[in-house]
Amino acid sequence: MGAALAGIVAFGLAGHGSVLHGLGVPTAALLPGLTVLSCLAEMTVVRLRHGEAVEELSLYEAALIIDVLLLPPRDALIAAAAGLVLASALQRRPVVKAVFNLGTYTAATAVLILIVHLLGGSPGELTAGVLVGVVVGTLAFTGVNLLCLAQILGVINKVSPWRIVRSEARLSAYMAVGTMVTGLTTTEIALHSPLLLPFMAMPALAVTYAYRAAAREADEHARSKCLLQLSHALAEREDVVRQFLVLVREAFGADLAVVVLENDDAALSVEGTDPTSLRHGPIPRHLAALGRIDGPVHLAEGLPGGLRRMVVVPVQGGGRRFGTAAFATRDRSRGWMTTGDVTLLASLASALAVAMRGAEHLDRLVDETSKLQAVVEQSAEGIMVIDGDGTVQVWSRALADITGVDAAEATGRPLAEVLDVPVEEERRLLMPVSVEQPKTVAELTARRRDGDQRRLRLAHSAVFTAGLLVRDVVVISDLTREYRTERLKSDFIAMVSHELRTPLTPIIGYVDLLRSRGERMTPQKRLDALNLIGDRAGHLSRLVEDLLLASRFGDNPDDVSLQVSEGTHDLDALATQAARDLGSQRVVLDLPPGPVPAHCDDGRALQVLANLIGNGLKYSAEDTEVTVGMRLDGTRVHVDVRDRGRGIPADQLAKVFDKFHRVEDPMTMSTSGTGLGLFIARRLARAMGGDVTVVSTLNSGSVFTLSLNRANAEPPAR
Template identity: 30%
Template sequence: MSRSSAETGLSLEALADAADRANRLQRVTDRLAEALTPQQVLDAILTEGLRAAEARAGAIGIVSEDGEWIELLAQRGYKRPILTEWGRFPVSAELPMSHVVRNGEPLFLESLKARNELFPNLEGRGRDGHALAVLPLALEGRILGVIGLSFGDDMVFSEERRKMKITLARQAALALERARLFEAEQAARQRLAFLAEASELLGSSLDYEQTLSRLAHLSVRRLADWCSIDMVAADGSIDRLAVAHEDPDKVKWALELQERYPPDPDAPHGVSLVIRTGKPEFLPELPEEMLEEAIGDDDVLREIVEQLGVRSSICVPLNARGRTLGALTLIAAESHPPYTSADLELAIELARRAGTAVDNSRLFQEAEKGANAARALAYVADGVVLIDGSGVVRHWNPAAATITGVPEEEALGRRVHSVLPAWESLVSHVPLVGPDEALARPVTVPIVLQGRELWVSASGVDFGEGTVYALRDVTDEHALEKTRSDFVATASHELRTPLAAVYGAVRTLRREDIELREEDRLAFLEIIEDESVRLTQLVDQILLAGQLDANAVQIDLEPCDPVQIASGVLESASLHLPDGISLRVESNGVGAILCDANKLRQVLVNLVDNAVKYSPKGGEVEIRVDSEDGECQIEVADQGLGIPSSERERIFDKFYRLDPQQSGGVGGSGLGLYICRELVERMNGHLDVDSEPGKGSRFTVALPASG
């Protein structure tokens, strides 16, 4: 390094010197142009700049964002570790660098004495120092930093030298600003990339708890040492959704901490404050003194603060549609630099997107819940109809459409009275209950819908904003119930007649005031006997018919010989045969059939009985057993009164009886043929009749052959 102790006049030597300085300055400019990052710029300024300025050592301090501090970031040539010794110091301090930053003017101190005159407080410090040049790194009036140059000797700073150093400082400021802009642009780019990545993550799933938890982990790598996300629960309490740190042990510790110290929703700072106010809380730097003051004597808190290592923190609300759903906290601790306002902006933007994602996810879940309910209602057999407060149909499930015959698309959004004019008459009978009351018994109401008479069972719940009705088409059940009650009524009527005969006969026989003729007395006794038998049969048949209706008759199918059964029936019938009737069995060698022998016997007894009863003028009753196509046919034929064709199906109805004009006054329970047909059908067969009035009837029992 060359030194010059005299700068006088425009001597050749001086011109050569000037050329040399210009060359050095050019080298500095070249190096600065190559430097990209602020640190590279600082390094370039010091390596080349010291040489150009003929300085022994130099240091650069950068003014903090808030303009309050100067931080020494680079040095070269000092024997002492001045970066750690000085670190940072206030702009307000009585120091050469602070002085220059405050005034914005260069300071040239030609000797230690000159320095101590200006800064008496430095008397005794930097004893080995000599001349000192301190120059602002200024750009358009802004002071970015300050460069201090120390020289090996006392020195006279000529105008030339001063200019050269001012030029150097200006070059350095320009390069520093350029590097800073570059760095800021890089950072902005990274922020945008991070936001893009975070947005993609938030949009990747509707499970917001999972995406927020992943977002916390993503943030830990890029934005923070610690990241936590807290959500407001339905009851207003604060739930920690996620805590992320690169060290799983630390996460575990933080979660335990949360257990031990659950957040106080009324706390005057942190997550609680942010959630309450919906406004960010930004602590760019936590000065040691402030922490110490906050900790006080609380050892537990001290441990927590030490473990966390908090340097700086940002807590931003997750807002959506005017509500605060939670908060995102970023903490810069051991590795992340303290936060700047750019970080705060990024955090706000990130939280805004996360809030929207949570809101969307919740809206979707609500909609999904509604859709699920609708899906469930689509499969419910009961009609479900929701009418809002103004009488408009809001829900009309497929069962409601089936019952009413009005499709969902015609009902939705329309007034129920125009959808279904019969609605009023239907629901006017339905007692409404509140949502928390026990459901009233459904009311069964007849309504006429599109020409059909329906019986509808309906119940309703009034939930304030509307009414929901459950409807069930009970037309079939109602018809069945009517059949059942008709049966009971008819059965009781049927029992009254023989009872009247028995009771009346007994009452008459016991009369002492009159003398009964012998033939009348015998006739009454016969009535008592006959009607008692009839009553017994009637009761048996009513019981059997009831069991058939209730499907409670057990049928035991097994291979049987139909000819043997038919012969047995004829044999017992022949024991009390009226005059003029003859019986016979015909068969062409039929194999076994699958049936319940007792039930078949019962059927044949009934058919033969009828055949005899309806042959008042005598004749032949024949049972013919044939087989054809795997089916066995047992015919019971008579030569009696026959049945008009109009009556042929009705004779199988319960309690149906032929007109005595047509039946020759033959009575019966009206259940016999009904029971016969039911029994045969339960044995997988069928019973039919063919007849010619006046010539006789032919009942055919067809049953499947065995095997």
């Protein structure tokens, strides 16, 4: 675009002369002079940073106004371009940057020349048209430069170019006016009062000072923004070293930022166009030698990689040294790191040390907290923490299992509400601690939402400050199983004592009778006594057999490890025999005709059937019948024992097959039994590949069912 516009100026305005006349210097001599002036003006540089990019402000626009007013269009374009190329060569600018500047300035200069000559023409003196042309052309020149620069800065800083245009438009307009006024004034003085030209250095210096003030303001704004981000990063203590390198490098305009940590064999650095990347590399030799410095050090010699200047500061704070930080630039010409900057950098390095120390403490705290959390979560005992107001702060997983209340629901609520304890008992049971007795143990009974009551033991360990409760750590143990076990033991002792005493009492009585009066008793009475002794002894033997058999089963309800002699037997005949052995007229058989072969142990099956039928007789009235029926269902055969007794409560149905469980209270029971019959029946049935189930209606009766595999069908895999 620059070449095209330059061609338009060169050929389209070929017949135009200079805008102003009267300098008295031939164009052949004026062209080199103004070329040198353009070069010197371009070399009067004030650098203005835009994130990772740097904009260079100069007096080039003022010199360009002089070129446009005193030279013909083509010569003005040549002087402007040649001066720019000469300045780039003298300053050794990168080729890409020099080419970009040449193209941008050529296009903008061509626009300026076109506007000045189209609006003002070549009147030879400063007229209103010339003035308007210069003003409009200068603004157009500034606009073209700003648009081109915004495109490049947008790519480098990854922001919208229009955002850069909006933020820089006002400053660019002010600077355009300043350079335009300087150029116009210098031109007029050169035409009419050449002796005053040396005094034009003052306006030029004023413009340069204004540029520098604007650059300093922009630098301070950018630096404040970076330091604010750094303060947030150090406060959060996350990735502090990388954040420190990136933000401090940007704040001070360094090309390279390096940190060498203590006891580390690698240096951490940020450099180049990717400031967010953190690279590990060998420790530079010049930094290794400065590993124990106590204050800032400036380096200007022996630096590798084209570095020109470096400032090294210690990273230390809180009585501990963490390492060394260094910031370097490759540009020797610009002023960098004033005394105030170095002092600020040293303070930032100390802040980094404090943040690193805080991060270490935080890591240790997080590690210890995670360990404590793991202990709390994995503990089989319930653990909770409550504050001085009795509000739950911590609620462990085990405690949620014990109480049936989740941690999310319990946290933040008063403990008395969570455990459903009366308010009047809250202080006595839930928070019985005091300054004199910060550690104590209490027991209470709490009701779960499912209605189950739990006996809990609370071991308190409280912390008091100035006589006020701050925190109470409570370890909760579920004593329900122990209490139930103790109750079971007591019930078992009472039950076994009763069951053993029942057959032993007549045995002992009739033995004493036979000893004392046996010779005087009739043979029939002696036989009756011996028969009764034998019957009671058999009852006692069965009781002992049940106890021994129950001891052979584990606590797992699915345990079928009991060995049975499984074969094919007629279940119809076994049910008939079981009913006949009981010798009760109340048993009614409703069995199918003919044999019903089943896979079972005939002795164990007979024992199960006798147990179920006897259980029905025991728990039903003397004037009611117990019906024994049979059903065939695919591969299974079911024997139903139906009684019309008191029935079983719904909450007891799942427990009647538990070991030693009695629906009745053992201290007030009206029927005898050990609570082992149904337990043994189900275990024996499962050992034979079957099962025993129950259906019951309270006050209407129960149906106990023995299910076994049929012999004429393929039994299911066990």
